Amino acid sequence: MKLREVRDILEAEVLVGEDKLDEDVPRACGCDLMSDVLAFTMERSLLLTGLTNAQVIRTAEMNDLSAVVFVRGKKPCEEIIEMARERGIPLFWTRYPLYEACGRLYQAGLKGHVC
Amino acid sequence: MILEMSYDITGGDFAAAGEAATKIKRALKQIGVDAQTTRRAAIIAYEAEMNIIIHAYRGTLQARVSPEGIEILAEDEGPGIPDIELAMQEGYSTAPEKIREMGFGAGMGLPNMKKFSDEFHITSEVGKGTRVRAVVSSSTALIMNGSEV
Numbered sequence: 001m002k003l004r005e006v007r008d009i010l011e012a013e014v015l016v017g018e019d020k021l022d023e024d025v026p027r028a029c030g031c032d033l034m035s036d037v038l039a040f041t042m043e044r045s046l047l048l049t050g051l052t053n054a055q056v057i058r059t060a061e062m063n064d065l066s067a068v069v070f071v072r073g074k075k076p077c078e079e080i081i082e083m084a085r086e087r088g089i090p091l092f093w094t095r096y097p098l099y100e101a102c103g104r105l106y107q108a109g110l111k112g113h114v115c
Numbered sequence: 116m117i118l119e120m121s122y123d124i125t126g127g128d129f130a131a132a133g134e135a136a137t138k139i140k141r142a143l144k145q146i147g148v149d150a151q152t153t154r155r156a157a158i159i160a161y162e163a164e165m166n167i168i169i170h171a172y173r174g175t176l177q178a179r180v181s182p183e184g185i186e187i188l189a190e191d192e193g194p195g196i197p198d199i200e201l202a203m204q205e206g207y208s209t210a211p212e213k214i215r216e217m218g219f220g221a222g223m224g225l226p227n228m229k230k231f232s233d234e235f236h237i238t239s240e241v242g243k244g245t246r247v248r249a250v251v252s253s254s255t256a257l258i259m260n261g262s263e264v
């Protein structure tokens with residue numbers, strides 16, 4: 001799924017990565033535990049999370065994730081946005097809660113990595 | 116030895132959490148280590164760094180790159196681990212609530228490090244500190260600047 005579709009389906013605001021909306025994400029995961037993300041998430045996944053701290057960006061960089069969606073309308077501070085910008089990691093911000101956001105993407109065909 | 120890096124880590128310094136692992140990852144990428152090996156080593160280094168920050172007082176995180184692979188060494192001064200077998204179990208964590216709110220403390224760090232490494236050793240002495248050594252062997256010879264080492 002293209003990041004542009006992710007944005008549209010989640011009615012999300014693009015915080016970083018307007019120039020990367022044509023990139024593809026092969027799969028996604030929804031999680032607030034970064035150690036679980038590091039353990040079980042495949043590279044290039046899209047991460048949906050309710051956390052907005054620096055560890056989310058670090059985890060995305062360490063794990064080679066494609067992009068991050070902040071759910072439940074929780075907006076990260078400017079410092080976090082800047083961190084992602086420096087690293088070229090696209091960030092999205094949606095008002096949908098985690099379950100709803102994941103469900104919408106899944107329904108539109110974006111799978112996890114088990115299926 | 117192709118490359119050696121060493122970083123001092125301070126317990127409780129959450130503002131800097133992940134900086135050392137980030138530098139290690141970027142260096143591996145820069146010298147041309149393949150993406151899979153780099154990713155595995157980066158995840159190990161990051162979990163090791165977080166453990167020092169969360170659980171210990173101070174320590175060092177080192178990475179050594181050789182044609183055989185990447186060695187990550189984390190040594191700290193701290194409370195140590197009384198029962199290593201228990202600490203190695205998925206889900207076992209003594210991290211406080213504050214750490215969980217940051218997205219850590221799932222009790223997955225040590226099992227993750229083991230999972231992503233080809234060799235993994237941990238030793239600890241209560242009241243002194245902990246030492247973790249992990250090796251990610253390069254599946255193919257390390258390619259540097261397009262030529263084999």
Ligand SMILES: Nc1ncnc2c1ncn2[C@@H]1O[C@H](COP(=O)(O)OP(=O)(O)OP(=O)(O)O)[C@@H](O)[C@H]1O
Nearest residue numbers: 035166170202208209219220221222223224225245
């Ligand atoms: N360097 C260390 N010094 C002292 N205790 C440690 C150290 N590393 C791990 N431990 C102990 O082992 C437990 C399990 O560690 P592990 O890394 O698997 O999980 P965690 O750090 O609690 O959570 P997570 O890694 O998922 O964020 C810790 O909760 C802690 O009690």
Ligand SMILES: [Mg+2]
Nearest residue numbers: 165166224225
């Ligand atoms: Mg840990």
